[in-house]
Amino acid sequence: MRRDKHFCRAERRHSVMDMKILLIGAAGRLGTAVGKALTDRGHQVLGVTRSSGELRYDIADPAQVTALYDAAGDVDAVASAAGDVPYKPVVDMAPENYESAFRGKVLSQIELVRQGVSRIAERGSFTVITGVLGRDPIPTSSAASMANGAVEAFVRAAAIEIAPQRINAVSPTVFTESLAKYGDFFPGIQPVDVAQVAQAYVRSIEGGQTGRIYSLG
């Protein structure tokens, strides 16, 4: 029996175990772990970075998000492990620092979703990154906290509009692998192995939940 190309594509899109996944921030510590976890699960990962590899895009620029989707073609899921925010005491911040956090972690990931709704599979998913500082701040984290709170509230809001597409956030505490560098900023706070954080992406992408914030650590 002949299966036409369209049918085969539709079938692929709905398979849990063989998805084409766009991974933003693929070269970072988290992105590398997420890429490995997804590849180990049999998925095809298209890694996106700002400065190396084939897909070089800065998602802080909405126009580059458009270009990225144009280049990537059909995908089943989008996973973001990218977000830049400045750290300073509130009184040392400038308005531009908060704007930078908004563009670098909030608008960037919102644009992945907003533009992605018409691009990804009918039952595709978005998984974005936030972090513990949204709920448990540390000194100098006001821009990071603001950004994480913004993204998590957006996830809850977008989830009820984009179904049957799904959206979740992964919100880890400090990575065990980063304790040497950042541990002093998280006194007494339980770290989490980056491989465990990567599994939250697997859970989000292969599972059925939406509008969830997966807190780790």
Added chain:
Amino acid sequence: MRRDKHFCRAERRHSVMDMKILLIGAAGRLGTAVGKALTDRGHQVLGVTRSSGELRYDIADPAQVTALYDAAGDVDAVASAAGDVPYKPVVDMAPENYESAFRGKVLSQIELVRQGVSRIAERGSFTVITGVLGRDPIPTSSAASMANGAVEAFVRAAAIEIAPQRINAVSPTVFTESLAKYGDFFPGIQPVDVAQVAQAYVRSIEGGQTGRIYSLG
């Protein structure tokens, strides 16, 4: 015994019952109720609006926040009841709509705090406005939800830096007085009287808590 002017001013600042309070968004439904509640408590309220009265400033512009503080002089507390965000389905939003929500409700209130820390009394307070959509979204609320989540996370973060100054957020559901206009957007959701919301400002300003989100409704 002579009390010099400085001492009297310092004393006034620390009194719970006779504060000079800067109220942004004073002409709105909520602002009007907050102004009345604070005046009823014996406080001096300096009302700020965008388009009427003596203090006309748009806090979405950081430079106007500076000008506002210059004009207001010494104040004990800052209360914000102002925030503009667009409502549309995610797929009908443009990046500019999210930027507008960020400037109109997030950066505006952050700037009140950031610039206000060096301006208000040593034990003064900031009370900002968020809303139920940060935790319980409705369709078309993604920008509003994002903004509320951002402000609430900022409040938690700023609180641990600015002590002994304080900061809290007031997060109401739909006002009983606005049900005729907006009730259809909040099916089955408990409304709250605007006078009760105003009491949350009193609680924030006269109380001792910080980093709190006062949810109403």
